[in-house]
Amino acid sequence: MINVTINGCHIQVPKETTILEAAEKCGAHIPTLCHMNLGELGIVNQSSSCRVCMVEVAGRPALVPSCSEKVTEGMVITTDSLRSITARRMSVELLLSNHPKECLTCAKNLECELQSLAQELGIREIKWEGERLDYPKDQSSYSLVKDPNKCVMCRRCETMCNDVQTCGILSAVNRGFGAFVGPAFNMDMADTSCTFCGQCVAVCPTAALTEVNNTHLVWRELNNKNRHVVVQVAPAIRVAIGEMFHMAPGEITTGKIAAALRRLGFDGVFDTDFAADLTIMEEASELVHRIQHQGTLPMLTSCCPAWVKFFEHQFPDMLDIPSTCKSPQVMFGAIAKTYYAEKKQINPHDITVVSIMPCLAKKAEAKRPEFTKEEDSNVDIVITTREFAQMMKEAGIDFANLEDQPFDSMMGESTGASVIFGTTGGVIEAAARTAYEWITGDTLENVEFKALRGLEGIREATITIGDMDLRIGIAHELGNARKLLEDIRDGKSSFHAIEIMACPGGCIGGGGQPYHHGNMEIIKKRQEAIYREDQGKAKRKSHENEEVLRLYEEYLGKPYGEKAHDLLHTHYIAREKI
Amino acid sequence: MSQPVLQTSKNQAEVASLPQEHYETLETYINSLKDKKGSLIHVLHKAQELFGYLPPEVQLFIARKLDIPGAKVFGVVSFYSYFTTKPVGKHKISVCMGTACFVRGAEKIVDAFKNELGVQNGETTPDGLFTLKDVRCIGACGLAPVVFLDDQVFGHVTVDGVKEILKKYRKGNENAY
Numbered sequence: 001m002i003n004v005t006i007n008g009c010h011i012q013v014p015k016e017t018t019i020l021e022a023a024e025k026c027g028a029h030i031p032t033l034c035h036m037n038l039g040e041l042g043i044v045n046q047s048s049s050c051r052v053c054m055v056e057v058a059g060r061p062a063l064v065p066s067c068s069e070k071v072t073e074g075m076v077i078t079t080d081s082l083r084s085i086t087a088r089r090m091s092v093e094l095l096l097s098n099h100p101k102e103c104l105t106c107a108k109n110l111e112c113e114l115q116s117l118a119q120e121l122g123i124r125e126i127k128w129e130g131e132r133l134d135y136p137k138d139q140s141s142y143s144l145v146k147d148p149n150k151c152v153m154c155r156r157c158e159t160m161c162n163d164v165q166t167c168g169i170l171s172a173v174n175r176g177f178g179a180f181v182g183p184a185f186n187m188d189m190a191d192t193s194c195t196f197c198g199q200c201v202a203v204c205p206t207a208a209l210t211e212v213n214n215t216h217l218v219w220r221e222l223n224n225k226n227r228h229v230v231v232q233v234a235p236a237i238r239v240a241i242g243e244m245f246h247m248a249p250g251e252i253t254t255g256k257i258a259a260a261l262r263r264l265g266f267d268g269v270f271d272t273d274f275a276a277d278l279t280i281m282e283e284a285s286e287l288v289h290r291i292q293h294q295g296t297l298p299m300l301t302s303c304c305p306a307w308v309k310f311f312e313h314q315f316p317d318m319l320d321i322p323s324t325c326k327s328p329q330v331m332f333g334a335i336a337k338t339y340y341a342e343k344k345q346i347n348p349h350d351i352t353v354v355s356i357m358p359c360l361a362k363k364a365e366a367k368r369p370e371f372t373k374e375e376d377s378n379v380d381i382v383i384t385t386r387e388f389a390q391m392m393k394e395a396g397i398d399f400a401n402l403e404d405q406p407f408d409s410m411m412g413e414s415t416g417a418s419v420i421f422g423t424t425g426g427v428i429e430a431a432a433r434t435a436y437e438w439i440t441g442d443t444l445e446n447v448e449f450k451a452l453r454g455l456e457g458i459r460e461a462t463i464t465i466g467d468m469d470l471r472i473g474i475a476h477e478l479g480n481a482r483k484l485l486e487d488i489r490d491g492k493s494s495f496h497a498i499e500i501m502a503c504p505g506g507c508i509g510g511g512g513q514p515y516h517h518g519n520m521e522i523i524k525k526r527q528e529a530i531y532r533e534d535q536g537k538a539k540r541k542s543h544e545n546e547e548v549l550r551l552y553e554e555y556l557g558k559p560y561g562e563k564a565h566d567l568l569h570t571h572y573i574a575r576e577k578i
Numbered sequence: 579m580s581q582p583v584l585q586t587s588k589n590q591a592e593v594a595s596l597p598q599e600h601y602e603t604l605e606t607y608i609n610s611l612k613d614k615k616g617s618l619i620h621v622l623h624k625a626q627e628l629f630g631y632l633p634p635e636v637q638l639f640i641a642r643k644l645d646i647p648g649a650k651v652f653g654v655v656s657f658y659s660y661f662t663t664k665p666v667g668k669h670k671i672s673v674c675m676g677t678a679c680f681v682r683g684a685e686k687i688v689d690a691f692k693n694e695l696g697v698q699n700g701e702t703t704p705d706g707l708f709t710l711k712d713v714r715c716i717g718a719c720g721l722a723p724v725v726f727l728d729d730q731v732f733g734h735v736t737v738d739g740v741k742e743i744l745k746k747y748r749k750g751n752e753n754a755y
Contacts, residue, residue: 171647
């Protein structure tokens with residue numbers, strides 16, 4: 001242990017503790033901007049570039065950045081001296097001197113960490129009006145908008161893109177005043193190997209990286225009397241959206257979501273969970289088929305569109321490994337415009353499918369040419385959890401006090417298995433529950449496969465199903481996925497099935513979720529809530545979903561059959577790595 | 579979602595005709611390196627020595643050979659002013675913008691070159707004869723304002739002198755027009 005004195009408070013802290021961490025133990029809050037620590041998920045940004053967390057250390061002539069400086073024996077630190085407070089304020093004032101001050105209309109208004117810092121430090125005037133950058137905005141993709149003029153060079157996005165996701169799309173470009181973070185050769189983001197996972201957006205402290213906002217498109221459809229507008233909402237949203245209405249992280253709001261969507265005027269209020277159960281019917285069938293017919297193993301899940309785009313760019317030689325199942329979002333759209341349209345006797349061309357997703361990659365996924373049929377997309381408009389909350393605020397919906405309502409029938413029923421799709425480990429657990437009963441013919445009494453749960457980046461478990469040991473691998477964050485894929489390529493992998501989700505924690509930590517601002521507790525609370533929702537469900541196995549079973553009976557025929565293949569399966573494209 | 583395509587650069591014609599043997603020399607050089615990922619700067623120097631400049635295609639070639647992201651290579655190339663992504667002319671004009679030269683009117687000299695050549699700083703004339711670039715102090719302050727043309731030093735340069743200098747270098751290059 002190391003003895004340090006911080007603002008007169010004597011404490012002992014373990015070796016390798018930073019001044020910032022030690023100060024927190026003394027109750028001394030030091031403001032930060034570039035710093036981010038989600039250490040439990042392997043995500044740490046310690047670029048020390050913003051110079052906001054400067055403190056005084058006795059015997060050192062210059063101030064030191066507390067976020068990266070480690071404590072040493074006998075260190076005497078002052079965090080609240082006039083000198084450090086003045087230096088901090090000047091750092092922020094200089095950041096503001098060339099920052100576009102359009103806060104009132106900025107996409108990050110009230111969510112911006114630079115804005116809160118200016119508030120926290122009591123900055124009431126911009127002392128210096130500096131020269132501004134004038135780089136073009138990149139709006140080339142369906143998922144994200146990049147505005148280099150709002151970049152503060154914190155390098156968080158670079159850490160996510162390079163160290164965590166290992167995509168290597170974003171790098172610091174140019175030097176000095178003109179420096180910003182961008183892709184190779186100033187290419188459009190749409191032309192790079194970006195997976196659109198949106199984790200750069202999730203961690204950007206300002207509006208240098210934001211989502212493509214589609215709310216106006218949804219309003220337009222809702223107000224068009226000739227359109228039949230149906231909506232689906234993904235599992236991870238019900239445990240997160242409350243945060244945007246001052247509810248505690250991890251509050252389950254499923255019933256309120258259905259009520260709010262009905263209030264907004266959707267003609268059909270449905271649940272992506274229904275499609276998740278449908279996905280399990282197809283995916284578990286495919287897995288059983290591959291195992292029984294000596295097919296390619298391991299089989300990898302394909303629900304996550306960022307993961308799909310990742311392997312298309314990074315492992316184009318291994319396109320036969322992932323499941324051919326479309327993602328639940330796209331399956332839902334395909335069923336809405338065929339089965340649902342037929343049942344309701346609505347022309348599919350008159351149906352608009354809106355998805356509410358915790359994800360930015362889902363926006364790009366919906367536009368993939370494979371997912372259009374007769375010029376109609378399976379899914380027409382995708383908005384994120386944040387955009388959905390924005391729409392409710394615009395409409396004056398008091399979300400926190402809404403009475404619970406159910407989803408509409410036909411595509412609204414769901415089991416506990418589909419709820420857990422929202423977290424890392426959930427898809428494969430759902431598949432295991434179904435595969436177990438299908439392979440053994442027995443009833444699975446304890447449906448909770450605890451070995452598959454958790455937040456470690458890579459997890460492995462063996463599940464005994466009858467006389468077979470099913471070896472399962474799980475990875476979240478694409479850097480971890482890369483490790484599993486390299487093992488497969490090198491012939492070192494012995495898994496039967498692998499689940500991969502691109503975002504930390506899975507969809508609960510998605511790029512479209514309410515901003516967590518680096519608070520790990522929020523992600524944990526969302527995960528706990530997902531499992532709580534599963535526990536509360538009467539049915540917890542996908543193959544018990546009666547609406548899904550009716551869909552097969554009345555329309556699709558057999559799982560993994562011909563019609564199911566046509567509507568619910570896809571293929572992958574080898575793409576260039578840049 | 580189409581196959582990713584490299585943004586086409588202005589110099590696509592030149593890019594298309596980049597000599598294959600330079601790529602081969604570069605690859606041999608890269609293969610001879612022990613620590614590939616840590617040798618980016620050396621590889622970029624070698625590549626610029628071979629090709630004369632570092633267009634996206636060459637940067638991407640390097641990225642793939644070193645197994646690092648293209649964005650990383652571009653980040654380094656854009657950071658160091660030594661590296662250039664555009665073809666360089668036959669003659670390189672470096673106008674010193676150090677303090678001494680600056681106070682003695684280096685800015686006017688740069689403007690005179692810009693006017694005479696019809697290019698901006700860092701650009702190359704369409705005939706490929708001259709590249710204009712301002713540089714930091716070159717340590718010849720006694721001769722301020724100073725212009726370097728390739729390895730020739732011109733001291734006490736005046737606006738009228740600019741024309742004279744260019745005339746000298748254009749001579750014997752008439753075929754270039």
